[in-house]
Amino acid sequence: MFEAYILPVLIVVGVGLAAGVMLMLAAKFMAVEVDERVEKVRACLPGANCGGCGYAGCDDYAAHIVSGEAPLTACPPGGTAVAQAIGAVLGQEVGEMVPMVAVVNCSATKDQAVHPMDYIGRKGCLAASLLYNGDMACQFGCLGYGDCVDACKYDAIHVVDGLARVDKDLCTGCGACSVVCPHNVISINPHAAHVVVACSNTDKGAQTRKKCSTGCIGCKKCEKQCEYDAIKVINNLAVIDFDKCTSCGKCVDVCPQHVIENCFKGAVAGPAEDEAVAAEA
Amino acid sequence: MKSKDILFNGILKENPTLVLILGTCPTLAVTTQASNGLGMGLATMAVLICSNIAISLLRNIIPDKVRIPCYIVFISGFVIIVGLVMEAFVPSLYDALGLYLDLIVVNCIILGRAEMFASKNTVFHSMLDGIGMGIGFTLALLMMGSIREILGSGTWFGLTIIPSSISPIAIMMLAPGGFFVYGCLIALVNTIIRKRGGTPVDKSNGCMGCASFDACRAAGTASEKGGCC
């Protein structure tokens, strides 16, 4: 009687009880203290998990802020407002943040860059770049297969006519596009900088001409023109020092290849360009 | 919801195997013969009905925090009973199903129905749901088993269908054949659903189609990319 009916019940109850008590003790003595501030900081963040801060998503960044390992101002999409909100939670003072924006350092559309081959493989910049560094003669330019478009969480970058273009109003400067670009053609610049060099080619001038009708040839006209010593040709490529640049736009006018762009003008001309695209479609 | 709807829901519209893609392990493993498929289906159905009734009866008593362990204990109790009954009365089927009979415990259909239906509905409705889902599962297994047995060994329930002069496709009885027939059946069901104007459940798109989605989400482990069983 006891062995057949009661003992099995006792065994099951015993095992269940032992497991339950063990778990209860474990939960009590090994509980992890969750810092309330992490939740609060996390609530301040935009929650797009874009990775612009350099951590694995907003949760991770919040945890690192609270533990003091991450700066408060590392969230590009949130900008100053979020940094100050976090500062309020943690009781810290936060200064102004410089808003950033992604810039595509290439201005060659599909027709302007020379394509020595037809690439018919998987449509993607990384895939294309694995084959002889891309289907363009230029090894530095925008391939136009849109890996950056997929990476963008804010719908701020689009490929038009074989060239990635950034919508400055939507771009938060998180840098996700810059990370995935196999040619490293996207840089993160201060939002206030209006003049940018839309080329990344460091080949010598003569070679650049053969590969692209709109590449920087390193002629140094911009360098001579600049009154503020802000633009320098380094390694056959014009580079702007944003600390010195006043966005006067004189270099834009003298560039024979039209690779220096005034983004401010571009922004004004933006809607007209959109209409042109819409008309084409 | 009407009783009739609950009953037929599981057979056609939400067929656990072919539409919700649950309980894949037994579906693939035991369907080498139509009779095994039928036996497995009926065994699972018996457990499903019993566990649905029991859990529905106790739905207001079981504390929310420990409900999953409670369900598992109930289910495994019923599985043991069904196993003992089968061992006594149909020993050949018991041997054929072997390990997979014990594994009814971890069949997602049963835990999923307990979590999604029985814990929220009346005893009678839960019983109907168990019967409907059980029939749906049994029919799907029977279909899989029939296709595999006829193609793989030329017989159906042991009766010779295809003359022995035509050599059967033996691989249908083996593991690859299981995956293949299951894939084709789901594709067929998807086509039918689409023809009738519905959208098939795509379980491969993360956790959305899973029965345990609510439970996982409550535990904070479900994600859009899929992160679980």
Add this chain to the structure above:
Amino acid sequence: MNNTVFFLALLMETILVSNVVLAQFLGICPFLGVSRKLDSAIGMGVAVIFVLLLATAVTWPIYTYLLYPKFAYLQTLVFILVIAALVQLVEIFLARFVPALYKSLGIYLPLITTNCAVLGVTINCIDFEYNFVTSLVYAFGIGVGFLLAMVLFAGVRSRIDESGIPQSFRGMPITLIAASIVSMAFMGFSGIATGIFGISI
């Protein structure tokens, strides 16, 4: 019999020949659900190896010294209870003492409880009448086999995602048919353990 050779043969048998997913149909749900991305496939695979070893190490003594022979029928009930509690305990333990490991494996742990591979392996160890050490080797082999299948299949799936599939076959059906082909490839290993080591398992 030489133990080392036997263990090597057993490992080869469990990893390649009777692969847990592709030949025994255990753990199909996570195999289909988590194999979308390589890193989650690896995470799940490692977590399963870990839990398999632990579960076998705990359930084998319980069965042998507590349940056998009179209460062998309680096997399923007791095993699933023990496994569930064990997984929960491991989760708490890892969160407290090894947070780095918890971060990478933590999300998979609670879901392994209802993974049929774990219950299946612990029951198999009893059914095959393995001793304690052999059981552990068997569990480890099964776990590695699961990891291998997951990793291989993650690669296959990334190719499927790039292909043009007929509409009805998109999603689960083509995944299953791909699994069928991978499974057929694994059939090529049959007899390899016996052939190399001269032992039939």
